[in-house]
Amino acid sequence: MRYKITVESFISSNPAMPEMPEVETVRLTLLPYVVGNPITKVQILNDKIIRGEKNFQTKLIGQSFTTINRRAKLLSFPLSPSGLYLCAHLKMTGQLMYSHQDILEGGGHSLSSADYDLPNKHTRAIFTFQNNGKLFFNDLRLFAYLKIIDKETLQNTYNKYGIEPGLPHFTLENFQKAFTHSTRSLKSLLLDQSKIAGLGNIYADEICYEASIKPMRKVSDLSSVNIKKLYQVCQTIITKAIKHCGTTFQHFKILNHGQIQNGNFSDYLQVFRRQGQTCKRCGPNYLIKKVKFAGRGTHFCDHCQR
Secondary structure (H helix, E strand, O other), rough: OOOEOOEEEOOOOOOOOOHHHHOOOOOOOOHHHEEEEOOEEEEEEEEEHEOOOOOOOOOOOOOOOOOOEEEEEEEEEEEEOOOEEEEEEOOOEEEEEEEEEEHHHHHHOOOOHHHHOOOOOOOEEEEEEEEEEEEEEEEEEEEEEEEEEEEHHHHHHHHOOOOOOOOOOOOOOHHHHHHOOOOEEEEEEHHOOOOEEOOOEEEHHHHEEEEEEOOOEEEEHHHHHHHHHHHHHHHHHHHHHHHOOOOOOOOOEEOOEEEEEEOEEHOOOOOOOOOOOOOOOOOOEEEEEEEEEEEEEEEOOOOOOO
16 A cells, blocks of 8 residues: 655755754654554565664564654654664655554645655655554665664764754853864864764855854864854754754655645755855855865855855
8 A cells, every 4th residue: 555645854866965953853743643653563675774683673563662862863762662762864865754544634635746655666664553654764875774772872872972052062161172172174073973963064054154154264263252153153043944844955845734844944044055146145246156175065155254
């Protein structure tokens, strides 16, 4: 049986990698649907997505998700009664989609495009719940993964991440420490998950623009005023991005309670994918540039970012 999509988080085939606001949107969207429903069946359609677990399916049958947690870009689903954790990382093109016929019939919304049928050719795993709902794990490029780990292993994984906007340890003092004695570029540091967790290409460029600092600047050249501004901007932009359900470019969408929603932080982007367009701060004589830097397409205004 094929299902029409009910909750979707889809990243296009030529995407910007999902970052913390997009993954947090997935978490919040799935929470009402998957928590507390025992898993009755697990189908693995491609073994490449499973990491380090030979008895993956048998360890999930009869288990329930007690909640959904997130650290940086990693989702973790605590399992009851085993006390283990199912971890999911979407990497570049991962998707988690939930579908239930009762929700479809009650939502007053249908999608006719075959592109939204589930399972599809990119479906790699299917979780069936006792209430007959299904959670589909899709991935175009097979970089995303699922793994089952214990609490100690999960904590060790968390310990590898740096400070994260929105968490208590994201203080100005800790932010300043991340910049201490660094000889690298600002963008390289912002993308380092062991220093500041959850940021990726979109938000690194946006943060640099909002702080009026070029992404190529050496961290060692930044003043304490620059660093304080970056700290404030990190919090502001990430909070706003989560509020607007992340950034949509092509297919990242959420269908919630019968309403299709885009991650509309794209409406607020200042530089990312705006190359050749007017700088919103400087006016028509100054255009946003894009260069390859720190291994990524990097967007900035050469006039107002110093």
